[in-house]
Amino acid sequence: MAKIFVDGTEYEVDEEKNLIDALSEKGVEIPHFCYHSKLSVVGMCRICLIEVEGVPKFQAACNTPVKEGMKINAFGEKIVKAREGVMEFLLINHPLDCPVCDKAGECRLQNYSFSLGHETTRYKEEKRNIPQEKIGTNLLINHNRCILCYRCVRFDREIVGVNDLEMLARGNDTIIAYTPPETSTEKSTYLNHNYQGALADVCPVGALLNENTLFQSRVWWYESKESICHGCSTLCKVTTNVKNNALYRYMPPQKPQQDGYFICDFGRFSGKDFSQDRLHTYALNGTKATSKEALPALAEKIAAAKKILVLGGATESCDDVDAIESEIKTWRAAGKDVVWDFRTDKDAFAAAKDWDFLLSRDVRPNAKYLRDKNAAQLTDYAAIEKEIRAADLIIVVGELAAPFAYQTGEIHANVKGLRIAEKVEDTALFDSLNSATAWNKVALFTTHDNTAAELAAIAIPMLVFPEKSGRFIDKAGNAKTTTPVLTHVQGLESPAQILARLKSAALPAGAAV
């Protein structure tokens, strides 16, 4: 720890850390654009100027090491004047089109322009005008808004590990451009990695925008709550953005120092599916039914079955998984042959290591818990196909429903090797069930009203991830709890509640579960 003086006040700060980080821990926020705790220091924006006693010129706080006893002028008259000047330079080519900008409300430049800038400009010359272009599959760049902080380039190189973005030209003509390396074997017209949402996030201005959520809402209309991401078993902590009972996107957590700064596109943009095309009623062979008809029908099927195949369950919370497990134990005790596997995809069997530094190989939230419960009993996907043909009853929990089995076409998560089906008909499990003509054996615990729910012998509606609160185990074995962020349709239940009702369901004479 080192003692430093900021505007005469003494602070005890961590000398290992950067001056901006060290002071922000103590509640002193030095304005910055280009500095990011997880990226290298470049000192390009000059808004973090400070005056250090004994040094003749202003210093960039991001590039100044903490020294014992140093005296800093961080918010004095001279510094405020200097920052005003820097702000004026940064805004020379900036169009200040906040009313049309998608970033307005979460924009550093907007905030600092209010707090540090001038309300008038002395710049009378014509501003540069370069048309907006699409540089990523889900990424737009508006060169006019860019303040050339170099954050996106550094993020791509240092965090994602690709060398795709580059600063071109000099002086007034400098732009950020997508420049795929010439040596790369696959030529792509667009940037296509899994962190385009994070790129738009690290951008301190509205230069990088996600096409996916473009103009769909103003930022300040979102209701934000702390929760965890449903995308994979990493279970990143996130902030949810909810408007009109629809989950628009996930954003990085409120306390990034402890919960992580970045989240991937795969989780970030798949939340919208939760409020579309939901299944709200029980269904028997595609026709609507009540639970009083459907649950006894299921109980009868279970009683009659000798060989039961249970697929899925990794999308549900620990309580639900426990309920499923205890059901399976009773069936096994009754002499039935029960096979349980939560993987329903070829990739899930094949993948040995994580997709990238955040996205886990298990793209179901509770996969780790199910592995521990011995719910991975099959060796490969061919075994599932064999079991489908052999089983008398196939119970599918949570699979064949968006967004866990597939994502809609507009969601671009570009993970090399990971195939994401666009519709339920494209999923491997749907294909296998179709080719085995096994639909009359399927009891589907699902959330979405799609072809699978229509074809299944029994379709049972249930709650989705953001509608319930539950405990989940991440890939490292830590328990995390979700917060309900969406209001669900009355009457929908979680699998544990449905299974409890199934036990008490009135059974036809002669049947025994």
Added chain:
Amino acid sequence: MATIQVHKKYAFKWYEKFYFMSISAGLWVTLKHFFKSALLRRMVTVSYPEKKKPLSSRFRGLHRLKRNEKGQERCTACYCCQWVCPADAIQIIAAEVPADKQYLHPEDKFAKSFQVDLLRCIYCGLCEEACPKGAIYLDGGMPMPADSRDGLILDKAKMMETTGGAIIGERN
């Protein structure tokens, strides 16, 4: 219970009991307007809707969406009016301007759909005040009658019939 009469009843004089004075004074007003309108052609009423009286320049009526000098739409779907509207009458859906329609819009964002529900609108004029682009003004005159609820929802086509003032901030 006994009541005490406080108010003293006015006692008419004998000539007042004939009411001549009051009747002739009342008839004089009637006759004055009769002569004014029938003989001197100074009518007080107009036969609306064929004839209309001029409205005050500050009169708040139907909403109009304005274009700029180049004929481009001024509205950029910033949602300021929808946000400020106390009656929740405005519903906007924003979209990105397609490349072939770029000449019609000064910015990259435009209102794909802009609806004003006249049944909700209270004609307070806050949208006019909130608009940073001078795109919406309530200078469309008196609300028109409609025979259905849908007829009272203004859409973009209905609101953009006029081009609007030459300078931003000017009403028709």
